[in-house]
Amino acid sequence: MELWYTEEQTDSVRFSAKVKRHLHSEQSPFQKIDVLETEEFGKLLTIDGLVMVTEKDEFIYHDMITHVAMATNPAIKRVLVIGAGDGGTVRELTRYNTIEKIDMVEIDEVVVKVSKEFLPFTASKLDDPRVNLFFEDGIKFVEGKENQYDLIIVDSTDPIGPGEGLFTTEFYTNCYKALTENGILINQNESPYYPANAREMKRAHIKIREIFPIAKAYQYFIPTYPGGHWLFGFASKNLDPVRDFNPEKWNSLGIKTKYYNTELHVGAFALPNYVKEMLENAEK
Numbered sequence: 615m616e617l618w619y620t621e622e623q624t625d626s627v628r629f630s631a632k633v634k635r636h637l638h639s640e641q642s643p644f645q646k647i648d649v650l651e652t653e654e655f656g657k658l659l660t661i662d663g664l665v666m667v668t669e670k671d672e673f674i675y676h677d678m679i680t681h682v683a684m685a686t687n688p689a690i691k692r693v694l695v696i697g698a699g700d701g702g703t704v705r706e707l708t709r710y711n712t713i714e715k716i717d718m719v720e721i722d723e724v725v726v727k728v729s730k731e732f733l734p735f736t737a738s739k740l741d742d743p744r745v746n747l748f749f750e751d752g753i754k755f756v757e758g759k760e761n762q763y764d765l766i767i768v769d770s771t772d773p774i775g776p777g778e779g780l781f782t783t784e785f786y787t788n789c790y791k792a793l794t795e796n797g798i799l800i801n802q803n804e805s806p807y808y809p810a811n812a813r814e815m816k817r818a819h820i821k822i823r824e825i826f827p828i829a830k831a832y833q834y835f836i837p838t839y840p841g842g843h844w845l846f847g848f849a850s851k852n853l854d855p856v857r858d859f860n861p862e863k864w865n866s867l868g869i870k871t872k873y874y875n876t877e878l879h880v881g882a883f884a885l886p887n888y889v890k891e892m893l894e895n896a897e898k
Contacts, residue, residue: 616632617633617634617636618630618631618632619650619658621660621663621664621665622663623808623840623841624808624840627808629665629840631650631652631654631658631838632652632653633650633651633653634651635650636650636651637649637650637651637657637732638731640724642722642723642724643722644721644722645662646661646662646663647659647660647661647722647724647725647728648660648663649728649733654670655669655670655671655838656668656669656670657669657732657735658838659700659732659733665838665839666700667700667702667736668838669733669735671838672700672702672735672736673871674834674835674836674872674873675834675836676705676706677706677871677872677874678832678834678846678874678882679767679769679800679846680703680767680800681706681864681871682800682846682874682879683767683798683855684707684765684864685860685863685879686850686855686858686859687765687796687798687853687858688712688860688864688867689796690710690712690713690764690765690798691713691714691715692713692714692715692717692763692764692765692794693707693717693763693764693765694716694717694718694719694756694762694763694766694767695707695716695718695719695766695769696718696719696752696755696756696766696767696768697719697720697721697752697768697769697770698718698720698767698769699720699722699725699726700729700733700736700737701726701730701733701736701738701740702737703767704716704739704740704745705736705737708744709869713744714744715746716742716744716745716746717746717763718740718747718748719748719751719752719755720747720748720749720752721749721750721751721752722749726740726747726749753785753788756788756792757788759788759791759792760791760792761791761792761793761794761795762792762793762794763792763793763794764793764794764796764797765793765798765799765800766789766793766797767800767801768789768801768802770802783821783824786799786801786821786822786825787825790825790826790851793851795851795852796851796853797850797851798848798850799822800846800847800849801818801822801846801847801849802846802847803819803831803845803846803847804818804845805840805841805843805844805845806843806845806888806889807840807841807842808840808841811840812892815831815845815893816893816896817896819831819847819893820896822849823849825849826849826850826851827850827852828849828850828851828852828854828855829847829849830847830849831845831846831847831883831885831889831893832845832846832855832882832883832885833882833885834846834873834882845889848883855879855883856880856883859876859879864876864879
């Protein structure tokens with residue numbers, strides 16, 4: 615008998631992967647968490663039936679959510695990560711010796727526990743001495759903080775359930791206040807391809823560009839996410855990710871990556887016309 619995992623990406627599109635074993639299933643106070651071992655993608659983490667991380671392509675997501683900001687401002691020392699319970703974002707950040715503190719705020723402790731047990735390829739650096747884990751609501755955590763972080767990474771699920779509040783104007787405003795003068799905000803910015811994702815992409819972009827003087831989107835391509843074409847948002851008080859980018863400085867660090875490179879850094883901000891038009895013409 616064959617076992618297959620199937621995710622309904624839209625009402626008329628499904629993604630399937632052949633499963634070797636169903637390794638773990640658990641209902642946390644917030645969401646349903648499953649770990650599967652698949653033929654093609656290795657271990658696969660789902661939350662509420664949606665793919666979060668796979669062993670084969672997670673490097674794409676985690677390279678692009680971290681290195682674009684770190685290459686734009688190599689002086690980043692204090693980082694806040696909201697979400698990211700699988701640990702992949704923290705893993706990439708710990709590769710920078712210049713970072714002094716990483717506060718990671720994950721509302722669901724079960725995601726971290728499961729990731730440590732089943733996904734060591736992403737969770738391997740959660741015990742780094744610079745990492746401080748907070749199991750609480752990231753929305754409340756950032757409230758009232760001013761001038762504390764050089765980088766905030768919002769590594770969130772889609773804007774449903776626990777992730778919904780991470781896409782609000784109030785939350786982005788609090789992030790702005792919590793950032794230092796050259797602070798950068800990176801947010802999970804959904805996809806332009808299917809209508810439901812595109813709607814949230816536009817909504818997030820509108821809110822952020824009303825708060826930050828510099829607000830841009832950049833793209834990456836990941837096979838297991840709906841449509842395969844996804845965006846992160848880059849927002850900053852002062853630093854432009856292309857104009858203020860010094861590729862020689864980042865290359866001198868000698869950090870070996872599987873997806874990110876300094877040519878791709880610039881190219882990722884060159885969006886297709888249909889995406890540019892969607893973002894430029896987006897209205898509340």
